[in-house]
Amino acid sequence: MSTVKVLRFGPIRYAQEAWQKLEQRPNVEVVESGASSREEFLKELNDGKFKDVNVIARTFESVKQTGLLDKELLTLLKEKTSLKAISHNGAGYDQVDAVECGKLGIQVSNVPSIVDAATADTHIYLLLGALRNFQDSTLRMLQGKWPTEKCAGTPVGHDPEGKVLGIYGMGGIGRAVRDRAKPFGFRKILYHNRNRLAPELEQGAEYVSMDELLRQSDVISINIPLNSATRHSINKDTIAKMKDGVVIVNTARGPIVDESAILPALKSGKVGAFGSDVFENEPHVNMELIRQPNVVSLPHMGTHTVETMKAMEEFVVKNVETFVDQGKVLSIVPELKGKF
Numbered sequence: 001m002s003t004v005k006v007l008r009f010g011p012i013r014y015a016q017e018a019w020q021k022l023e024q025r026p027n028v029e030v031v032e033s034g035a036s037s038r039e040e041f042l043k044e045l046n047d048g049k050f051k052d053v054n055v056i057a058r059t060f061e062s063v064k065q066t067g068l069l070d071k072e073l074l075t076l077l078k079e080k081t082s083l084k085a086i087s088h089n090g091a092g093y094d095q096v097d098a099v100e101c102g103k104l105g106i107q108v109s110n111v112p113s114i115v116d117a118a119t120a121d122t123h124i125y126l127l128l129g130a131l132r133n134f135q136d137s138t139l140r141m142l143q144g145k146w147p148t149e150k151c152a153g154t155p156v157g158h159d160p161e162g163k164v165l166g167i168y169g170m171g172g173i174g175r176a177v178r179d180r181a182k183p184f185g186f187r188k189i190l191y192h193n194r195n196r197l198a199p200e201l202e203q204g205a206e207y208v209s210m211d212e213l214l215r216q217s218d219v220i221s222i223n224i225p226l227n228s229a230t231r232h233s234i235n236k237d238t239i240a241k242m243k244d245g246v247v248i249v250n251t252a253r254g255p256i257v258d259e260s261a262i263l264p265a266l267k268s269g270k271v272g273a274f275g276s277d278v279f280e281n282e283p284h285v286n287m288e289l290i291r292q293p294n295v296v297s298l299p300h301m302g303t304h305t306v307e308t309m310k311a312m313e314e315f316v317v318k319n320v321e322t323f324v325d326q327g328k329v330l331s332i333v334p335e336l337k338g339k340f
Ligand SMILES: NC(=O)C1=CN([C@@H]2O[C@H](COP(=O)(O)OP(=O)(O)OC[C@H]3O[C@@H](n4cnc5c(N)ncnc54)[C@H](O)[C@@H]3O)[C@@H](O)[C@H]2O)C=CC1
Pocket: 091, 092, 093, 112, 113, 115, 119, 169, 170, 171, 172, 173, 174, 192, 193, 194, 195, 223, 224, 225, 226, 227, 229, 230, 251, 252, 253, 277, 278, 300, 301, 302, 303
């Protein structure tokens, strides 16, 4: 078989061995880009530096080097390279226009399932932290307020027991959140998905319409991918349909929540608390939002564990290997299933 050329973006933190094995194969060559901005990458492309590249292996952070893999860039990649596949490191692949890739004959793979446990653990941390005002309490203690006020003056929180949990997006992570939430004694677990799941996947969770989920839930868990249908789906109108004092937790993607709508809702108490790992313009966060006493925040670290990051990086290599051996990536994204 002719040589497969792989353009790799992002550092290898844990999968050195897997990459070494791949690079030792006689029919694989790995190259890297020196670009630190989209302009620089466009220049490299236009100079013909990557004309034989067949596969791109990329990380979430490599968006700094290339910008989004949008229609403009994908069209140029198609023209200036021999690109056939993109192996993305992450479950969420919203930085890559997968539909456009399909039209251009480029396969896209992501990293599903491996991320579920670490992200759901992070979700539960935020859920409990938001219900109990834990971030506010830590800040108050650091400010030396404990000696003068009970619990450093932290507002009293709420128990999960007896509440209704609504999961918006019941895929791998949504189901892992459901399983972790059950022992806390939620009265009911609802979910909304594009399609109802088979009973063996529902595991007792009740399928409802989006309006019903908004109306009934005390806690809303956001576990839906970011796409044109979900962008800003938590907005002024949908927040108005929620219960007063609702707790919202987001470990999916920042732009699913319209931050200009949630900030006033947090200030008024309409939204009781917000726990979030992801933000609209990350890594540049709205400081007024994260400084609200009823916000618990993390800097997008759902999968930030040695074990999960290693497994994710290795799976990216596995997708490249499968492409080299079979001409097909292993975990093609849902939009492109059956197209290649
Ligand atoms: N904070 C972090 O570090 C992490 C964040 N994520 C985010 O979590 C998201 C979810 O990940 P997974 O559970 O692995 O995805 P998944 O693909 O397993 O599940 C997504 C679910 O959402 C449903 N869905 C998609 N679009 C919909 C729509 N418009 N309306 C209703 N339902 C829709 C799908 O049917 C599917 O059941 C990822 O897309 C990613 O953005 C994933 C991993 C780590």
